[in-house]
Structure formats: structure tokens, C-alpha cells
Amino acid sequence: MISLADSFTLIIDTEYVEKVSVPAQFRYFFTYTITITNPLSQPVSLASIQLLLTDGDGTVSELHNPFQNNDYVISSLQDFCYSNDIITHSPLSIVQGKIELQLNASESVVITIEPFRLATPNLLH
Template sequence: MSESFDIQVKVDNFYLGAQSDPASDRYVFAYTITIENHSAEQVKLLKRYWLITDANGKQAEVFGDGVVGEQPVLAPGASYSYTSGAVLETPVGTMQGHYEMLSSSQQPFKAAIPVFRLATPNILN
């Protein structure tokens, strides 16, 4: 799969203290992803892949069709945002991955999701 299309992925995340239970090693995070299509072609998001790693080195892989039940189509210059979540057994972890996408010229490609950190407030300096 090519990675030649100009798709930018931005991430904003936050800790959900009210849904977390540190005494039970349950730390809940939400993240909002914004996917921007800077290419000249319309693109469709087909699948997602996540690699989630906690501070103990425990890894979980997540595969699936679309995001939050959708397979959005982005015209040139358009963006798409969604919010989802992750549960870790430690107060710090990372997420990274990619989206499998298809251009309007039927060329499959991957758009990278850069690694980002999940951390409870004040856990890191």
C-alpha cells in the first residue's frame, strides 16, 4: 500500500477520572481524532489499526472497519473528527496506528496515526 497521499491526523486526548478506578488499575482516556485530507483526491477511510501500549509494556492491537461505526469520505480539503476511548491498566501509555484508506482513483493507501501519550494529570513533569 502506498503512503503518498497527504492525509494529516491530529490527536487531542484527556483523562476521564470519573470513569477511572485507580485502585482497580483502571484508567480511562478519551481521544478526539481529526483527519484532514490535503490531497487532490477524495478519500474514504475503510479500516483502522491501533497498537496500545501501557507502562508495563502490555500491548493490545485493535483492528476494525471504519471508526465509530462510520467509513467517512473526505473530499479534498475536508476534515473529519470523531471521539473514542481507551482503557489502560496503568496511568500512562501510548497509542499509535494507521488508517487503511482508498482514493477516488481506487488506490489503497495507509495514513499513519502518530504515536501519542495517554497520561493521568500531573503524572509526568
């Protein structure tokens, strides 16, 4: 059986930004965009996004939640794009997390953000 959370579509795009990265100082600059598609016939509110970054050395850190105490609404059958940047200390890192959407005053749904990688070009085959 498909859950309500599974009906939402997430697309994640990442990019390594070489011109502002400084590998000699272990500073790797990446951007990412998460696109959420609301398949419901009602709008939903974006309550929170929680992301964990695991650097190549195993260091885990929580990324900033820009949606806390804000009122972002994703209209019915519409997309919402969230973009941000991350500076890591490793040429390979993993990001994962969850997004909480508020359906109404008493119902919410949590969507899992499956692990995605941030990797410099030509690091992996």
C-alpha cells in the first residue's frame, strides 16, 4: 500500500561550484535544489525541513531549517523549489533528512529525503 508521503515527488539537483571552492583548504562549495510536487487536491504548508550532512570524514551536522515559523504554502498540483548552498570539508559528502508538511490543523505528513551525494567532478566513476 502506498502511503500519503509516497505520493509526493521529490527531485534533488546538486552542483559543485568549483570557482568558489578551495580544496587546498578543505572547502568544497555545493548548491542543491529540492523540488517538491504536491499531488493533492488541497494546498499544504511546509512546516519544516531537516537535513543532516555527513562529511567524508564521518562528521555529522544538522543544516539550517529555513521554514521554521514561516508560512510557505504549496498549492494543489504545484511544485515548490528550495535551493541552498553547503560548504563541506570533504570532496564527498552525503545529505539526507525529512520534510514535514502540514495538511490541516491536526494532520501532517513526513516525507523522507533519501540520501543524496555531494561529490566533486570525476571523484566517482
